[in-house]
Amino acid sequence: MESQEEINALKEGSQLAFNQLIDTFSSKVYNLSFNLLQNQEDAEDVTQEIFTTVFTSIQQFKGDSKLSTWIYRIAVNKCKEHFRKKSRKKRFGFTISIEQNDNAENLLKPHLEHPGIVLENKERASILFAAIEQLPENQKLAFSMHKLEGIPYEEIAVILETSLSSVESLIFRARQNLKQKLARYYDENER
Numbered sequence: 001m002e003s004q005e006e007i008n009a010l011k012e013g014s015q016l017a018f019n020q021l022i023d024t025f026s027s028k029v030y031n032l033s034f035n036l037l038q039n040q041e042d043a044e045d046v047t048q049e050i051f052t053t054v055f056t057s058i059q060q061f062k063g064d065s066k067l068s069t070w071i072y073r074i075a076v077n078k079c080k081e082h083f084r085k086k087s088r089k090k091r092f093g094f095t096i097s098i099e100q101n102d103n104a105e106n107l108l109k110p111h112l113e114h115p116g117i118v119l120e121n122k123e124r125a126s127i128l129f130a131a132i133e134q135l136p137e138n139q140k141l142a143f144s145m146h147k148l149e150g151i152p153y154e155e156i157a158v159i160l161e162t163s164l165s166s167v168e169s170l171i172f173r174a175r176q177n178l179k180q181k182l183a184r185y186y187d188e189n190e191r
Contacts, residue, residue: 002067010058018055025068026051028149029075035148036079036141038129046082050075065158072151073159076141083137131181135174142167143174 009017029050034043053074061070132140141160145151146167151159157167 004063007058007061007063007067011061021054022051025071028068029071032072032075032145032149033079035144036076037082038133042082042086046075046078050078053078066155069155069158072145072155073161076145076159079141080137127182127185128178131178134181135177139170139174139177142170143178146171 006017006020010021026047030043030047033046033050034040037043037046050071054071057074061067065073132144135143138160142156145156145159146153153164153167153171157164160167
């Protein structure tokens with residue numbers, strides 16, 4: 001879905017091309033949104049907003065980067081926008097904690113379906129994602145895009161509109177912060 005022909009079809013308003021775009025990117029965009037927002041309903045809503053924005057803004061795509069990078073940039077901006085809305089609501093007590101989010105179980109799905117293992121992995125996923133949620137915004141974005149979505153550093157730099165060395169630094173600092181946040185849990189529970 002990166003050829004100039006396909007991009008031109010999108011710009012001409014082809015419903016078929018847009019459906020192909022959704023088929024190609026919907027799960028990737030949803031996964032990124034879910035990993036950043038940690039809430040299934042929020043991720044679904046934001047994913048719809050992202051594709052609405054892509055559809056209405058495709059004329060602005062200049063081709064300076066890959067189409068996927070442009071879509072990820074929109075996704076990150078929509079997630080940041082959602083963070084800002086959520087932080088304003090936080091002041092009034094309208095947040096949902098990750099512990100209330102049953103989707104953490106699906107993110108660290110065990111190979112064995114033994115109830116004890118499922119519960120243990122659900123707890124670990126919940127603790128890990130709670131720690132990721134506490135990272136500064138740019139560290140959280142860079143770390144999630146690279147570690148959870150497999151996006152290369154170079155593409156993250158384009159998406160976040162920053163340098164490659166900044167992305168490397170953000171991910172390094174995110175790892176260090178996560179090590180500190182998770183050290184106590186692992187000392188107490190994994191020995």
